[in-house]
Amino acid sequence: MLASPLHLEIGAGAVEGVPQLLHDRYISTTGSVLVAVGPSTGAEIWERLEPALPGATFHAVHEASLAAATELQAALGERGYDAVVAIGGGKTLDVAKYAATRAGIPMIAVATNLAHDGICSPVASLEHAHGKGSFGVAMPLSVVVDLDYVRAAPTPLVSGGVGDVVSNLSAIEDWLLAGAERGEPVDGLALAFARTAAEAVIGRTDSVRDEAFLVVLAEALVLSGMAMAAAGTSRPCSGACHEILHAIDQLFPGTAGHGELAGLGAAFATYLRDQEDRFEQVVTCLTRHELPCLPGEIGLTEEQFVSAVLAAPETRPDRYTILEHLAMDEDRARERVAGFVAAVHRVRSTVPTPADRPLG
Known part of the structure; x- marks a missing residue:
């Protein structure tokens, strides 16, 4: 058996369809998701999605570290979330992949750049006290790539x-x-x-x-x-x-x-x-x-x-x-x-x- 995302969408304005994706794919019919966002465009996208996700919670990810992933995992354990939606670049996605895997819930990757193959890989690269390590994780349940944000990202x-x-x-x-x-x-x-x-x-x-x-x-x-x-x-x-x-x-x-x-x-x-x-x-x-x-x-x-x-x-x-x-x-x-x-x-x-x- 081959693990793979159940859904892939690549296109301009793709982030607008995330709330509908959560509902149509039966990932979260109530909107009870934790939205993990990166330090650049993630917060902006969250503001656009928030009205359509009244049951969602915001969580900022500032670094690609094991500590940040552990913090996110702890936040996921505070209530019965259906999924985590990660919005940002590879670092934010890696933190969310690790946390979601450890918490045992699905993760949706919303990529805002195409810097490396971490957007869909079963690996999370995270910094820790002794350097940087690669950790095996579950692949995202769904991958969304919004080309509007990709085009706006630094080359x-x-x-x-x-x-x-x-x-x-x-x-x-x-x-x-x-x-x-x-x-x-x-x-x-x-x-x-x-x-x-x-x-x-x-x-x-x-x-x-x-x-x-x-x-x-x-x-x-x-x-x-x-x-x-x-x-x-x-x-x-x-x-x-x-x-x-x-x-x-x-x-x-x-x-x-x-x-x-x-x-x-x-x-x-x-x-x-x-x-x-x-x-x-x-x-x-x-x-x-x-x-x-x-x-x-x-x-x-x-x-x-x-x-x-x-x-x-x-x-x-x-x-x-x-x-x-x-x-x-x-x-x-x-x-x-x-x-x-x-x-x-x-x-x-x-x-x-x-x-x-x-x-x-």
Whole structure:
């Protein structure tokens, strides 16, 4: 059996239909729901929904932490809520997924940006006293993506999703490598979801300014969540790309967003595999969407990036990827990073810069 949302809606003005969704899908016929909102547009959306949800309670989520999720869980236990409706970006959704799972009630995800695949994944990434952890959670019962709010979000909170989806291709190669080298079981259905999501996005020439692209990107992020649900692990969407991401987060926190780092990690991992055509495709896609492909574009020196590459395997000691396979020492890692930087410049010399392209 495959866990999945029972309802998905992507479109302009989609949030207006949330009260009707709760009623028509028999999630809450009384409107007794807790509405968890993020610090940006969540409160504004709540004000629009409040008249149609007289039995609802408001709860502000200020950070993506285990403490915030525990606080929300406690609030859910104060009365017999039918569901929690989470409105905001990935951080707010992760807090609500964790709290709803622990409280044993359904959760509705109302996404206001497309920064990464957390909108539908069975994983919540939360900070705690010792860093950041990934926690297994139930998937949202329903996912709503309002394109009006997505378009109004800062561009990195939308284009970041491109980097996260494209990184699926690198994660897939790592999973297949683990299967060949270590006999790790590989789930074909999970691969199909993850690959379809990435391929749907990587070759498109339109941008986050175009509604058609936003619909495909939102669908791709949902498919990525489905891939993880099918696999029972983040394997189909997380390999060396995310090991590098986590290492950068630990060593140099605050450099860039999740999706941006995932895309950069995927570009480097693809370079390590000597997959020239795929490498060119990844770099071209990231460049088209103004996402970082070089250490300097996230404020790191090549030496700092080398240190992140060397530290990356320790972030997921149970996972076998191209990094574990190559087992590079410092000199070899430095050599490959220098080669990677040069290769990115070669590819970019043939790619039109954003200023050369008309706006969507």
